[in-house]
Amino acid sequence: TRSTRPQRLLGAVQKNATRGDPGSVIQAIDHYCRNKEWAMNVGDEKGCILDSVVSEVNPATVLELGTYCGYSTVRIARLLPPHAKLITLEFNPAVAAIARQVIAWAGLEDKVQLVEGASGDFIPRIKEQFGVKTFDLVFLDHWKEYYLPDTKLMEECGLLRKGSVLLADNVVCPGAPDYLEYVRSSPRYESRYFKSHLEYTKVEDGLEKSVFLG
Ligand SMILES: O=C(NCCCCc1cc2cnccc2s1)c1cc(-c2ccc(F)cc2)cc(O)c1O
């Protein structure tokens, strides 16, 4: 049977990237998705904005909602200080299986905990199951209509502290209008839009960085 897009993306990593070299994994994926077959990775342009936010926050605990093939997982994990932890959540088991192999190829499996499941079920369990008190950084890149309900759920579960940073992908394309309205109008957030483009295209998209004020 025909391979899947994530399988072909993994093949490009195994063919063109060096084991244990996260930068070469990132380059191999971007080259493949720009020249062969588009895929919904955050990509190189928005990826540089992601890198700058991760470096600025220098997080000890990170939550990523929406792993896909692990591209942004590798981008984030490669910048983390020793002993920092990244928990990433993927809904689709077949996609999660590919992401595990991409993360392993980059040599970052010790910094990453990939969990399979739906955000609504998982978020209320994080504290007791993973011994995490609060997250320093949350990267939202899963179902766009889940950004708002899951943000409210994280607030309710006490997973955000004064200064926690939410970084949301795709706030323009495909778009998360209710989420944007919320973080931009709520007195509990200081929000800023980083204009960019949809991965590997000229279409406008951007990242919204929102600091929780407690
Ligand atoms: O849908 C996107 N990402 C979400 C995949 C949702 C799977 C999950 C749900 C879920 C639930 N609970 C826990 C974990 C998870 S993971 C997405 C789509 C585009 C795009 C696609 C076509 C297009 F023409 C223009 C843009 C671009 C992007 O950068 C994206 O991120």
Ligand SMILES: [Mg+2]
């Ligand atoms: Mg995205």
